[in-house]
């Protein structure tokens with residue numbers, strides 16, 4: 001099946017609260033989620049997914065407000081449809097992730113990520129050949145910590161949340177205590193083992209998220225279940241602290257250690273470089 005010709009079935013879109021839409025891609029095993037946040041005068045699209053479905057027409061079916069595309073970071077499953085918005089929307093990313101966005105994702109790399117083993121449901125064995133490359137995009141601007149997006153009756157603030165990657169950001173709506181936690185916190189395997197991951201930075205990020213005031217009421221992540229239980233935030237902070245203080249992993253395979261905490265786990269490159277107890 002060609003996902004672009006069956007858009008309705010590639011995405012699963014829901015309005016979680018007035019003006020807050022989750023756009024999930026349930027048939028790829030990352031189950032990545034982009035979010036559309038609409039106010040009275042403008043809208044923010046947080047991330048653009050894998051690039052498999054036609055995200056632009058999906059968004060056009062939800063809003064015709066002026067749109068700003070904010071990218072949490074430049075991993076392939078968050079930037080896939082960015083090129084569809086080039087020339088018609090602001091495209092913003094943290095400076096530390098900009099080169100990765102400009103580079104795009106080659107057909108060779110994408111073929112691996114979109115292999116049939118990653119697909120299910122109506123897309124099991126799908127031909128996704130038309131999606132097998134993510135074009136590089138020049139951002140129209142950059143985001144930084146503390147920057148706000150005024151959408152009329154609502155305001156989103158940028159939080160710097162590096163660790164999973166440098167240049168990862170989250171969005172925070174203080175008035176409704178809604179945290180869009182992107183790849184910094186979700187109920188699944190938290191990846192801190194990649195070349196671009198940084199454990200001390202990740203720890204500082206979890207500390208920031210678990211200390212937000214007011215306490216997050218609604219946590220909307222890019223993977224796992226959405227919403228995520230906000231009570232996991234302090235547990236993730238504590239899990240990261242124990243890990244960095246020499247706790248032994250639950251398992252180690254292929255130079256990756258897994259620290260299992262039930263609803264979530266933390267994956268780190270093993271052995272740990274330069275950590276206490278390592």
Ligand SMILES: [Zn+2]
Pocket residue numbers: 073075164183
């Ligand atoms: Zn990522």
